[in-house]
Amino acid sequence: MNLFDVYPINNIAISKAKGSYVWDDQGEQYLDLYGGHAVISIGHTHPHWVKRIEEQLNKIAFYSNSIKIPLQEELAAKLGQVSGKEDYQLFLCNSGAEANENALKLASFHNGRKKIIAFNKAFHGRTSLAVSATDNKNYIAPVNESDNVIFLPLNDEAALEACFKKQGDEISSVIIEGIQGVGGINVAENSFLKKIRSLCDEYGAVYIADSVQCGYGRSGKFFSHDFAGVNADIYSMAKGMGNGFPIGGIIIAPHIKPKHFQLGTTFGGNHLACAAALAVLEVMEEEKLMGNAVMIGKYLREELEKIEELENVRGRGLMIGFDVPEKYKDLKKNLLLNQKIFTGEAKPNVIRLLPSLGLKKRDAEHFIEAVKEELAAP
Numbered sequence: 001m002n003l004f005d006v007y008p009i010n011n012i013a014i015s016k017a018k019g020s021y022v023w024d025d026q027g028e029q030y031l032d033l034y035g036g037h038a039v040i041s042i043g044h045t046h047p048h049w050v051k052r053i054e055e056q057l058n059k060i061a062f063y064s065n066s067i068k069i070p071l072q073e074e075l076a077a078k079l080g081q082v083s084g085k086e087d088y089q090l091f092l093c094n095s096g097a098e099a100n101e102n103a104l105k106l107a108s109f110h111n112g113r114k115k116i117i118a119f120n121k122a123f124h125g126r127t128s129l130a131v132s133a134t135d136n137k138n139y140i141a142p143v144n145e146s147d148n149v150i151f152l153p154l155n156d157e158a159a160l161e162a163c164f165k166k167q168g169d170e171i172s173s174v175i176i177e178g179i180q181g182v183g184g185i186n187v188a189e190n191s192f193l194k195k196i197r198s199l200c201d202e203y204g205a206v207y208i209a210d211s212v213q214c215g216y217g218r219s220g221k222f223f224s225h226d227f228a229g230v231n232a233d234i235y236s237m238a239k240g241m242g243n244g245f246p247i248g249g250i251i252i253a254p255h256i257k258p259k260h261f262q263l264g265t266t267f268g269g270n271h272l273a274c275a276a277a278l279a280v281l282e283v284m285e286e287e288k289l290m291g292n293a294v295m296i297g298k299y300l301r302e303e304l305e306k307i308e309e310l311e312n313v314r315g316r317g318l319m320i321g322f323d324v325p326e327k328y329k330d331l332k333k334n335l336l337l338n339q340k341i342f343t344g345e346a347k348p349n350v351i352r353l354l355p356s357l358g359l360k361k362r363d364a365e366h367f368i369e370a371v372k373e374e375l376a377a378p
């Protein structure tokens with residue numbers, strides 16, 4: 001049997017990983033500033049994470065949601081404490097798309113409406129509603145095409161206001177990444193998020209903060225939406241939540257009430273996933289990783305801004321993007337091949353940095369030197 005060929009891949013087989021480093025099957029070491037699509041939050045194979053999962057594996061790995069799973073309550077309490085959203089309710093699932101799917105669906109159950117506002121360049125996942133709210137025609141199959149999604153320009157308050165004025169009583173939810181990831185590291189302005197909050201309040205719509213990529217401390221705050229100083233009604237999470245163990249979830253404001261059977265999942269919130277997610281939060285707190293993301297992120301952005309060949313350095317914490325002029329279009333490839341550094345990209349010419357939140361200063365310095373070396377290469 002062959003694999004279904006859906007991705008262009010790097011011809012590298014990673015067989016070992018630790019912290020911000022990975023090694024291929026030839027023993028070659030790489031600095032990982034991509035974390036496998038922003039997933040590695042506390043560092044590869046973190047000892048506490050490994051221990052927590054190992055211990056849990058020897059007790060029980062899985063049972064369905066038909067029984068009480070105290071680890072879920074433990075996770076909800078810890079998540080409330082670390083995120084500061086203590087009065088929210090937690091629903092667990094398995095991935096980012098599934099989290100958004102549940103968020104959009106729950107919003108519609110809540111207010112009985114059908115229309116969703118999403119933004120240009122948004123990426124919310126591959127499942128049916130999530131992909132309908134994703135601004136990329138190539139990902140949307142005919143069966144996913146929907147008149148229920150309205151795309152507006154990001155950070156355009158006038159367009160948002162006009163849309164609500166025209167059909168505010170039909171809008172079920174507004175879904176927005178605090179920092180667009182796949183779209184190229186585009187930061188939603190604080191004033192724009194405040195505007196979403198006030199229009200959602202005025203018209204009875206649900207504000208969904210897609211925090212799958214920009215959440216879980218990556219921006220230096222637990223949710224990047226927190227920079228705006230307003231609360232969303234639902235936050236979706238995944239990626240960094242399990243540090244590589246598949247888990248996703250939504251947290252839901254207290255005014256949205258649960259009803260039996262509206263949402264459900266077989267695997268979501270299983271014992272092993274909860275143990276992994278608890279380990280992540282414990283390490284984030286113990287090692288003050290959000291503070292590290294602020295500090296190292298600031299250093300990286302300042303140093304990148306000094307490199308005159310690069311343009312439009314942007315982002316928050318350890319979610320950083322910059323534009324690479326056409327002349328240096330092979331920079332990402334050369335960083336990997338020559339410097340043994342993984343970075344991410346966004347089409348057509350953006351390099352994305354999404355390292356572990358525990359990235360060390362010396363590794364950040366090494367990256368800056370490597371970029372300079374590659375830009376100076378003939």
Ligand SMILES: Cc1ncc(COP(=O)(O)O)c(C=O)c1O
Pocket residue numbers: 037095096097098100123124125126177181182210211212213214238239
């Ligand atoms: C902002 C955002 N939302 C949702 C998703 C989908 O997550 P998953 O691939 O876990 O389904 C992604 C994945 O890249 C994402 O970046």
